[in-house]
Structures are given as C-alpha cells and as structure tokens.
Amino acid sequence: xxxxxxxxxxxxxxxxxxxxxxxxxxxxxxxxxxxxxxxxxxxxxxxxxxxxxxxxxxxxxxxxxxxxxxxxxxxxxxxxxxxxxxxxxxxxxxxxxxxxxxxxxxxxxxxxxxxxxxxxxxxxxxxxxxxxxxxxxxxxxxxxxxxxxxxxxxxxxxxxxxxxxxxxxxxxxxxxxxxxxxxxxxxxxxxxxxxxxxxxxxxxxxxxxxxxxxx
DNA sequence: TTCCTGCACT
DNA sequence: AGTGCGGGAA
Numbered sequence: 309x310x311x312x313x314x315x316x317x318x319x320x321x322x323x324x325x326x327x328x329x330x331x332x333x334x335x336x337x338x339x340x341x342x343x344x345x346x347x348x349x350x351x352x353x354x355x356x357x358x359x360x361x362x363x364x365x366x367x368x369x370x371x372x373x374x375x376x377x378x379x380x381x382x383x384x385x386x387x388x389x390x391x392x393x394x395x396x397x398x399x400x401x402x403x404x405x406x407x408x409x410x411x412x413x414x415x416x417x418x419x420x421x422x423x424x425x426x427x428x429x430x431x432x433x434x435x436x437x438x439x440x441x442x443x444x445x446x447x448x449x450x451x452x453x454x455x456x457x458x459x460x461x462x463x464x465x466x467x468x469x470x471x472x473x474x475x476x477x478x479x480x481x482x483x484x485x486x487x488x489x490x491x492x493x494x495x496x497x498x499x500x501x502x503x504x505x506x507x508x509x510x511x512x513x514x515x516x517x518x519x520x521x522x523x
Numbered sequence: 524t525t526c527c528t529g530c531a532c533t
Numbered sequence: 534a535g536t537g538c539g540g541g542a543a
Contacts, residue, residue, distance in 0.1 A: 344528090345529095347527085347528055347529090348527095348528085348529040348530065349526095349527060349528085349529045349530080349538090349539095350527055350528085350529085350539085350540085350541090351526075351527040351528090351540090351541070351542070352527080352528070353527090353541075353542070354527080354539095354540065354541055354542080355528095357540090357541085386539090386540070387540060387541070388539090388540075388541095389527085389538080389539040389540045389541075390529090390530095390537095390538045390539055390540085391538090391539070391540080392538075392539090393530085393531085393537090393538055393539095394538090394539095397530085432530090432531075433529095433530065433531080434530085435529060435530050435531085436529090436530095437528075437529065437530090438528095438529070438530085441528080453528080455528050455529090456527090456528075456529090457528070458528090496528085497528095499528090500528050503528080504527090504528085508526090509525090509526070509527095510525085510526090
C-alpha cells in the first residue's frame with residue numbers, strides 16, 4: 309500500500325472511530341489566533357481560562373487588546389503559562405494584524421498562502437505550528453498543521469523517522485493529500501485527540517487505540 | 524512529578 | 534544542542 313493511501317486509511321479510521329472534531333474551538337478568527345499563541349506547549353484547559361479572562365472583560369478584540377499595557381495583558385493570560393512572553397507575542401501579532409489588514413482578518417484571506425505564511429513566520433513568537441494553525445483554522449488556508457503528536461504517531465507506525473523536522477513532516481502530508489481545508493482541519497484535530505488519549509509520550513496505550521490494528 | 528496542540532535565544 | 538519561559542491538571 310502506498311504511504312498516500314495509508315494516510316487516507318488512517319484518516320478514515322480515526323474519523324469513523326472518534327467522530328468529527330468541530331475544531332478549532334473559538335468563535336471568531338481573532339479568538340482562534342489568540343488561542344494559537346496561548347496554547348504553545350500548554351494544555352488547552354489552561355488556555356481556556358486565559359481566554360475566558362479576556363472574553364469576560366470584552367477584550368477579545370484586536371483594537372481593545374492592542375491598547376492594553378503588557379503588564380495587564382500578562383496578568384489576564386497568566387493561567388496559560390509563559391504569560392510574560394506570550395503577552396509580548398500577542399502584541400507582536402497584533403502589530404502584524406494592524407499593518408497587514410487594519411485588524412480586519414478576513415482581508416488576509418485574499419493573500420497567497422505561501423506569501424502570508426512567510427510574513428507570519430517573521431513575527432517574533434509565531435513559529436511554524438502557530439503560523440499554520442492561524443492559516444488553517446482562522447483564515448481557512450490549506451496549510452497542514454503538524455505537532456509533537458503528529459510525529460510521535462507517525463513514527464510509532466514506522467512512517468517517518470524519529471527526528472523529522474517540522475517542515476519535512478508538513479511536506480510529508482501535503483505531498484500525499486489533496487489540498488483541502490476541511491480535510492487538513494479534521495485530520496490534525498483527530499491526530500491531537502488520538503495523541504492525548506492513547507499515544508502518550510512515555511506510556512502509549514496501543515490497546516484500544518483506533519490505529520492499533522495498523523501496528 | 525510529569526506533561527501540556529512551541530519558540531527564541533545562546 | 535541546550536536552556537528559559539510557567540501555571541494548572543493528572
């Protein structure tokens with residue numbers, strides 16, 4: 309079986325087993341961008357607390373957030389961890405949004421994917437995973453998101469080597485799958501859900517895993 | 524105590 | 534390649 313076919317089998321198996329994910333959790337493109345920064349190396353439940361702190365004060369809007377001083381913003385997002393550096397990263401992203409689209413995120417979607425991705429990666433604090441999360445989930449661009457779970461799952465199924473880097477792994481998917489936003493959206497979500505529940509870092513629980521039959 | 528949908532800096 | 538950033542939940 310080709311690796312392309314196997315990737316689609318993985319997808320269909322996970323979707324049939326777990327059901328659709330309805331990702332990304334977030335009511336607006338901007339909220340999705342904020343969540344993408346806050347969830348860097350951080351449990352989503354902690355991100356949710358930080359988002360709620362902002363939302364309950366009606367601060368989850370670019371203009372309002374940009375006018376907050378860094379100290380207050382950091383305090384509000386404290387539950388998400390790395391709060392000082394993440395406050396700075398949010399401000400960096402806000403400055404990008406101001407310059408690029410005057411805070412009107414849908415305007416970004418007219419830009420070419422590769423060009424927009426390069427620009428996002430120049431923002432301090434926006435790395436490849438955060439950039440692709442914003443592109444895919446906030447802007448609905450067909451940019452596949454990979455993460456620690458993705459490489460772990462594919463490595464344990466002998467599809468890629470252990471130390472594959474981010475862009476190699478992203479290309480692995482994008483070279484083998486149709487460039488489809490809905491497919492990329494759901495595939496990444498399913499891999500994260502699988503990683504959290506079964507494909508743990510130190511103690512994988514292959515019994516009961518939807519992909520167990522592929523081992 | 525470990526781990527969490529990373530990234531920048533040295 | 535190694536390290537700092539960090540609170541919260543299991």
